[in-house]
Amino acid sequence: MPRTAFLSTGFHVPSHVVTNDDLAKIMDTSDEWILQRSGIKTRYWVDKGDTGVALAREASQKALDKAGLALVGAEVHSRGLDKTTRGRDTAVLFGDGAGAAVLGPVDDDGRGVLSTHIFADGRYAEKLWVDGPGLAHDPYVSVEMLEQGLHRAVMEGRDVFKFASIKMPESIAIALKTNRLTPADINLLVPHQANQRIIEMVQKAAGLRDDQVYSNIQKYGNTTAASIPIALDEALAEGRLKQGDLLVLTAFGSGFTWGSAAIRW
Incomplete structure (x- = not known):
């Protein structure tokens, strides 16, 4: 019986690199403060005219060029961030x-997705959410909603850290x-690249060595849905996976x- 396997991967980020020092120019923060709390050195933000669809198209084309159905994660966070000191705790994280x-499908019994768990x-x-716009509001969007900042991402960092550090090792x-x-x-x-400290906690709880875990959050920040496929593609380019390896x-x-997900590469 055929299994589903990864045939190829690809990723694309905007050309605009945003360093921690760049953020320090627009909010009360510093390179040291961000690095200590997140492990992030740089992230990429879109320029005027860029869209999530454009990023997805480029990433998909790179994957399709290597192989033939693409599963895509594309995110543009920078346009929805509060880039003032008030929004510092979230703005510094996302790329x-x-x-x-x-x-x-592959006919090789020794290759493919072994199991998934959600x-x-x-x-x-x-x-961890964005309150509005949304169907829970009537009207869907309003001037008052925007004035209150309900369209900005809200994150209770300590709770996210705690639960992520527990639930990912459990899964x-x-x-x-x-x-x-x-x-x-x-x-x-290859874990979700949320925060370097979370990745280290997951590694420790799972009982894994440094060479068993891949991280590139220092370059890209937290790209949410795009983070795992970006990390996977870079890991492959670096020769971190070979045929028959167990990828989680x-x-x-x-x-x-x-x-x-457990995958036999």
């Missing part, structure tokens, strides 16, 4: 970009148990939602 993977807990929705353990595998069997873990993906996001 723009798109990542893509081409999936398809979870959610809506009790924590307001810990990794579930993926391993489902496939009768152990942490030692993992050749590469894990993510955490608003909702709260979290999950994992």
Whole structure:
């Protein structure tokens, strides 16, 4: 019976690099402050005229050029960020970009997606969300809503850190148990690139060595839906995966939602 496998990957980020020193010019922050709390050195933000669709198109084309159905994550956060000191805790984290993977059937029993695991807990929705515009409001969008800043992302950082550091390792353990595998069997873990401290906590809780975990958040920041495909494509370009390796993906996001996937490369 054919399995679904990753046939190729690709990613694209805007040309505009935003350093921590650049942010220090528009808000009360510093390179040291951002690095200590997130591990991020740079991120990419779109310029005027760029769109998420344009980023997705470029990433998809790169993946399709290498292989043939693309799964794409594309995000433009920079246009919705509060780039003042008031919004510093979120503005310094996020970057723009798109990542893509081409999936398809393979007849090789030793290759492909072994299992996927997805979870959610809506009790924590307001810990990481954008209140409006939205269908919960009537009207959908209003001047008052914009004046109150309800269209800006809100994040309770401590709660996100706590839950992400617990739930991602739990989902990794579930993926391993489902496939009768152990942490030692993992050749590469590609986690959601949310925060370097979270990645380190996940690594520790999962019992993994440094060489088993991939991180590139220092270059791109948190690109949310694009972060794993971007990291995966760079890991492949660096030769971090070879045929037959066990790849594990894990993510955490608003909702709260979290999950994992075990893949035999």
